[in-house]
Amino acid sequence: MPPDARGDPSRRGGLAMSVCETPVRQLFVVVEHETARMRMRLVPVRYGRERLAAVNAGVGITPLEALGDGDHRPLTEVYHVFRRLELGDAASGGDPLAAAFSAWTEVLGRSGIDVRLERRALYGAPLPHTEWWANAGGISVRPWDVELTALAEGLRRIVKLDRVPPGLIDRLRHTAAQRGLRVEVVAPRAAVPEVTDAAGSVTLLVARDASALVEARGLEALLLAGGGASGATATTLQMGELLGYPRCCVERFARMAEQNDTTLAWALLPGVPHAPAPPLTQWLQPGLALPSHSPCDLHCAASIALGARVLDALEASQNGFAVGWRSLAARVQVVDHRGNRLALAVDGRLEAGATITAADVLASASVDPNATTRAQGLVGRTVRPESGGLVIADGGWHAPYVADHRGQH
Numbered sequence: 001m002p003p004d005a006r007g008d009p010s011r012r013g014g015l016a017m018s019v020c021e022t023p024v025r026q027l028f029v030v031v032e033h034e035t036a037r038m039r040m041r042l043v044p045v046r047y048g049r050e051r052l053a054a055v056n057a058g059v060g061i062t063p064l065e066a067l068g069d070g071d072h073r074p075l076t077e078v079y080h081v082f083r084r085l086e087l088g089d090a091a092s093g094g095d096p097l098a099a100a101f102s103a104w105t106e107v108l109g110r111s112g113i114d115v116r117l118e119r120r121a122l123y124g125a126p127l128p129h130t131e132w133w134a135n136a137g138g139i140s141v142r143p144w145d146v147e148l149t150a151l152a153e154g155l156r157r158i159v160k161l162d163r164v165p166p167g168l169i170d171r172l173r174h175t176a177a178q179r180g181l182r183v184e185v186v187a188p189r190a191a192v193p194e195v196t197d198a199a200g201s202v203t204l205l206v207a208r209d210a211s212a213l214v215e216a217r218g219l220e221a222l223l224l225a226g227g228g229a230s231g232a233t234a235t236t237l238q239m240g241e242l243l244g245y246p247r248c249c250v251e252r253f254a255r256m257a258e259q260n261d262t263t264l265a266w267a268l269l270p271g272v273p274h275a276p277a278p279p280l281t282q283w284l285q286p287g288l289a290l291p292s293h294s295p296c297d298l299h300c301a302a303s304i305a306l307g308a309r310v311l312d313a314l315e316a317s318q319n320g321f322a323v324g325w326r327s328l329a330a331r332v333q334v335v336d337h338r339g340n341r342l343a344l345a346v347d348g349r350l351e352a353g354a355t356i357t358a359a360d361v362l363a364s365a366s367v368d369p370n371a372t373t374r375a376q377g378l379v380g381r382t383v384r385p386e387s388g389g390l391v392i393a394d395g396g397w398h399a400p401y402v403a404d405h406r407g408q409h
């Protein structure tokens with residue numbers, strides 16, 4: 001179980017070099033062999049930062065999540081088959097994705113593996129990792145210590161903070177001591193080779209009582225040691241319980257191929273148009289998120305209940321917080337093709353073509369110093385859904401990652 005701050009530490013750093021103005025597509029598919037099923041993506045190879053399981057002729061495949069309870073080992077064949085496909089001529093034609101999908105489906109069929117197209121989607125650069133403690137500019141409504149508030153409220157037994165830089169450790173200890181909380185430093189995650197941690201950064205566990213710390217330390221050691229899949233799932237579920245995350249969400253999380261923001265977003269965001277979800281389950285924008293986990297569904301009842309209690313606690317300590325938070329959170333949340341995170345207020349149903357009435361930059365990509373000006377340019381324009389994402393009618397802007405949080409609550 002990763003810490004409260006979601007994301008993959010190996011994905012830190014600047015955005016992809018190239019910014020594509022014209023929307024490109026990816027395919028979501030389900031591969032199936034007997035009772036084993038797996039969701040995957042077929043993507044154009046555009047951004048060097050996307051980790052792909054197999055690549056062939058400019059198209060890559062990458063797993064999203066395991067479905068079903070069968071033995072998934074036979075499904076590893078899908079990667080070998082993909083690498084061996086002879087795509088040279090087909091892929092150089094009109095639609096490399098379609099050509100790869102068709103050839104792959106045909107060859108897998110001979111091994112008794114079915115491939116079903118789930119949907120086409122807009123493709124976007126991987127989401128940059130955001131540190132929970134870093135102020136990346138833009139708007140962050142979520143208090144930095146929201147997890148400690150939830151802990152004090154009894155909504156969770158443990159707070160786990162990864163990659164805490166040395167300069168913040170004393171501040172955290174001080175804040176925790178003021179609230180009667182215990183802090184423990186656990187070993188840096190030096191065992192993970194791709195993690196290029198800031199020098200001296202550590203993982204901290206915070207709890208109200210010593211027994212929770214002991215339990216969390218034991219689970220953390222098991223998680224770092226790795227081990228068998230079934231054991232790892234059980235440990236993840238126990239850690240999830242200590243963290244106060246709903247069981248349904250932890251179970252889905254445990255099935256993810258990779259526990260980084262990009263995989264979670266593609267797996268958990270249904271694409272627009274979808275029934276507007278309540279703002280309480282908003283997690284795409286870290287600066288507005290009330291839950292510390294990624295809800296299994298934007299309508300997850302347990303996450304809505306938890307979010308409501310966190311919101312009450314924040315309102316109790318900061319009168320007026322809820323109104324300010326809701327004014328930004330109850331919107332259409334997007335990460336656009338440049339990597340800018342925007343909260344869009346829109347007038348009308350998306351599927352009918354809706355007018356953007358406000359566009360606030362929550363965080364901007366490092367490559368885009370003009371994010372605010374660009375966002376202002378979106379006001380008054382018409383957006384409509386396109387392959388699960390959003391586009392504006394006359395082009396020049398699109399958003400591959402979208403979550404509609406204009407629902408009730």
Ligand SMILES: [Zn+2]
Nearest residue numbers: 248249296300
């Ligand atoms: Zn859930």
